[in-house]
Amino acid sequence: MVYRLSWGRKLFVTANYAFLCLISLLCIIPFIHILSLSLSSSTAAAAGLVKLWPVELTFASYQNVLNKQEFLHAFWISLQRVVLGTSVNILLTVLIAYPLSKEIRDLRWRTKYVWFFIFTMLFSGGLIPLYVTIKATGLMDTIWALIVPGAVPIFNVVLLLNFFRGLPRELDEAARIDGAGHFLILWKIYVPLSVAALATVTLFSMVGHWNSWFDGLIFMNSPEHYPLQSFLQTIVIQRDLRFLKPEDAELLKVVSDRTNNAAQIFVAALPILLVYPFLQRFFIHGIVLGSVKE
Amino acid sequence: MIRKMWATEWPLHLMLLPGIAIVLIYSYGPMVGIMIAFEHFVPARGIFGSEWVGFDNFKFVMSLPDTYRVLYNTIFIAFMKMIAGQMVPIVFALLLNEVRNTVMKRSVQTLVYLPHFLSWIILGGIMIDILSPSSGLVNQTLQTLGFKPIFFLGDAHWFPYVLVVSDIWKEFGFSTIVYLAALTSINPALYEAAAIDGANRWRQTRHVTLPGIVPIITLLATLSLGQILNAGFDQVFNLYNPQVYETGDILDTLVYRLGLEQAQYGMATAVGLFKSAVSLLFISVSYWLAYRFANYRIF
Numbered sequence: 001m002v003y004r005l006s007w008g009r010k011l012f013v014t015a016n017y018a019f020l021c022l023i024s025l026l027c028i029i030p031f032i033h034i035l036s037l038s039l040s041s042s043t044a045a046a047a048g049l050v051k052l053w054p055v056e057l058t059f060a061s062y063q064n065v066l067n068k069q070e071f072l073h074a075f076w077i078s079l080q081r082v083v084l085g086t087s088v089n090i091l092l093t094v095l096i097a098y099p100l101s102k103e104i105r106d107l108r109w110r111t112k113y114v115w116f117f118i119f120t121m122l123f124s125g126g127l128i129p130l131y132v133t134i135k136a137t138g139l140m141d142t143i144w145a146l147i148v149p150g151a152v153p154i155f156n157v158v159l160l161l162n163f164f165r166g167l168p169r170e171l172d173e174a175a176r177i178d179g180a181g182h183f184l185i186l187w188k189i190y191v192p193l194s195v196a197a198l199a200t201v202t203l204f205s206m207v208g209h210w211n212s213w214f215d216g217l218i219f220m221n222s223p224e225h226y227p228l229q230s231f232l233q234t235i236v237i238q239r240d241l242r243f244l245k246p247e248d249a250e251l252l253k254v255v256s257d258r259t260n261n262a263a264q265i266f267v268a269a270l271p272i273l274l275v276y277p278f279l280q281r282f283f284i285h286g287i288v289l290g291s292v293k294e
Numbered sequence: 295m296i297r298k299m300w301a302t303e304w305p306l307h308l309m310l311l312p313g314i315a316i317v318l319i320y321s322y323g324p325m326v327g328i329m330i331a332f333e334h335f336v337p338a339r340g341i342f343g344s345e346w347v348g349f350d351n352f353k354f355v356m357s358l359p360d361t362y363r364v365l366y367n368t369i370f371i372a373f374m375k376m377i378a379g380q381m382v383p384i385v386f387a388l389l390l391n392e393v394r395n396t397v398m399k400r401s402v403q404t405l406v407y408l409p410h411f412l413s414w415i416i417l418g419g420i421m422i423d424i425l426s427p428s429s430g431l432v433n434q435t436l437q438t439l440g441f442k443p444i445f446f447l448g449d450a451h452w453f454p455y456v457l458v459v460s461d462i463w464k465e466f467g468f469s470t471i472v473y474l475a476a477l478t479s480i481n482p483a484l485y486e487a488a489a490i491d492g493a494n495r496w497r498q499t500r501h502v503t504l505p506g507i508v509p510i511i512t513l514l515a516t517l518s519l520g521q522i523l524n525a526g527f528d529q530v531f532n533l534y535n536p537q538v539y540e541t542g543d544i545l546d547t548l549v550y551r552l553g554l555e556q557a558q559y560g561m562a563t564a565v566g567l568f569k570s571a572v573s574l575l576f577i578s579v580s581y582w583l584a585y586r587f588a589n590y591r592i593f
Binding site for chain 2: 006009012013016017019020021023024025026027028029030031033034037046048051092095096098099100102106107108113116117120122123124125126127128129130131132133134135137148149151152181182183186207210211212213214218229232233236237258261262264265268269272276279280
C-alpha cells in the first residue's frame with residue numbers, strides 16, 4: 001500500500017527514527033564504555049578520561065587477565081559446565097517432551113505426569129531445603145551440584161512438547177504400522193524434524209548455564225571450584241581481595257583495578273556475544289513456540 | 295487390560311523415569327525439607343532429628359520490625375517493575391512497528407535485545423563502574439551538565455529506582471518480541487478499510503492496532519501477577535549493600551543472609567515458605583483468570 005506522506009507524518013517518522021536510535025545507543029553505550037576502559041591505560045582510566053574510545057591504547061589488562069591462573073581455571077570450569085549441563089538438559093528434555101506430547105489414549109497417566117512436572121514451576125521448597133538436599137545427596141563441591149538440580153528445564157520441556165504436538169500424526173501412525181517402537185520413532189522421526197526447536201532449547205540451556213552464578217557461589221566450598229560467573233561475583237561485585245597475591249599488588253601499578261575488571265567482564269561476556277547472532281535467529285522462534293497458541 | 299496397557303506404553307514410562315527421579319529428589323525433596331521452617335534445625339541432627347517448635351520461627355520473624363520493611367520493599371520494587379515492564383515494551387513495539395525500513399528495524403532489534411542475554415554479574419559489574427559517584431560515566435555526564443553527582447548505589451532514596459530502571463533497560467527489548475508478533479498478526483485489511491474511511495496513522499493506531507493487541511496485553515498483565523513477590527534476587531544481590539538495606543532489602547536477600555550467613559535455618563526457611571506460598575496463590579489465581587477469560591493453557 002502506498003502512503004502519500006503528509007508533513008506531520010514525515011515529522012513523526014524522523015522523530016521516531018531519532019528516538020529509536022537514541023534508545024538503541026543507550027542499550028549499547030555501557031558495553032562500548034567497558035570495552036574502551038579495558039583497552040585503555042590504567043592512568044587514563046583512573047583519571048576518568050576514558051569515555052567511548054580507548055585512551056592510550058594498551059592490551060595490558062587482557063595480558064594480565066589471560067595470565068591469571070584463577071581466571072582461566074574458572075573459565076575452564078564454566079566451559080565444562082556448559083557442555084555437560086547442556087547435554088544432560090537436552091537429553092532429558094527430549095525424553096520427557098516425547099511421552100508428554102502423546103494423547104491420553106497413548107499414555108493414560110499423561111495428565112498426572114504433566115502436573116507432576118508443572119507443579120515444580122509453581123512451588124519450590126526454597127533455598128535452605130535445597131541446600132540441605134544437595135548436601136544430603138553428596139553433590140556439595142562437585143560440578144554435579146551445578147548440573148543435576150536443574151537437569152530438567154521444565155520451560156524447555158513445555159516448549160518442545162508443544163512443538164512435538166504440532167508435528168503431523170500421520171508420520172507417527174505410519175511408523176507404528178511399520179512396526180517401529182517409541183524409541184525408534186523419537187530418534188528417527190521426531191528428533192530430525194525438530195532440529196530448529198532443539199537448536200532453540202540448546203541455546204537457552206547454554207546461555208542459562210554460562211550465566212548461572214548463585215549455585216556456584218553456595219554449593220562450592222572452595223573458590224577453586226567456582227565457575228567463571230561465581231568467580232567474577234567475588235572479584236568484581238564483592239571486591240574480594242583473597243585472590244590477590246603479593247605479585248599482583250605490584251601489577252596494580254601498571255594495570256588498575258578498573259581496567260582489569262573491565263577486561264574480565266568483557267572476556268566473560270564474549271561467549272554470549274559470539275553466539276548472539278544464532279541466539280537472535282532462534283530465540284524469536286522459541287518465544288513464538290512458547291507463547292499463546294490456539 | 296492393565297497388562298495390555300503396559301505392553302504398549304512401557305517405553306513411554308521408561309523415557310520419563312530418569313527425569314522423574316531427578317525432579318523427585320531435587321524439586322520434591324526440598325518440599326519435604328520445608329519442615330525445617332517448623333523446627334529448631336541443627337544440621338548435625340538432620341531434618342527428622344531436629345526439635346519441632348511449631349510456629350515459633352514464624353512468630354519470631356514477625357516480631358522483627360525489619361520484616362515488614364523488607365516485605366514492603368519487595369512488593370514496591372516488584373510492582374514498579376511489573377507496571378513499567380509492561381508499559382515500556384508496548385510503547386516501544388508500537389514505535390518500532392511504524393518503521394518501514396527493514397535494515398533499521400533489524401539493527402534496533404539487535405541492539406536492544408542484547409542486555410537480556412547477559413547475567414547480572416556482567417551487568418552489575420558494568421553498573422558499579424558507570425554509576426560510581428567519582429569516576430562513573432553517568433555522574434561525569436551529570437556534572438558536565440551542571441548537576442551534582444549522585445551516589446546511585448549508595449543512596450537509599452535512589453536505589454529502588456535504579457533497580458527498576460536498570461531492570462527495564464535489561465529486559466524491555468526482549469519483552470517487545472511478543473508484542474511485535476501480536477502486531478504482525480493484525481489483519482492488514484483492517485488498516486486498508488480504516489484508510490479508505492479516512493483514518494490517518496494515529497487514528498489507525500488507536501482504533502485498529504491497540505484493540506488488536508489488547509488481548510495479549512491483558513493476558514501478560516494477568517500472568518505477571520504471579521511475580522508480586524519476585525523483586526529480582528540476581529539483580530538486587532549484586533547491586534545492594536548495607537547502606538541501602540532500608541529500601542533495597544527484599545525477601546530473597548533476607549532469606550540468603552538469615553540462612554547462609556547467620557545460620558538461622560528455621561527462620562530463613564519460614565520466610566522462604568511464606569514467599570513460595572503467597573506466590574503459589576497469586577500464580578494459581580492469575581493462571582485461572584487467564585484460562586477462564588483468555589482460554590490460555592500452558593500445555
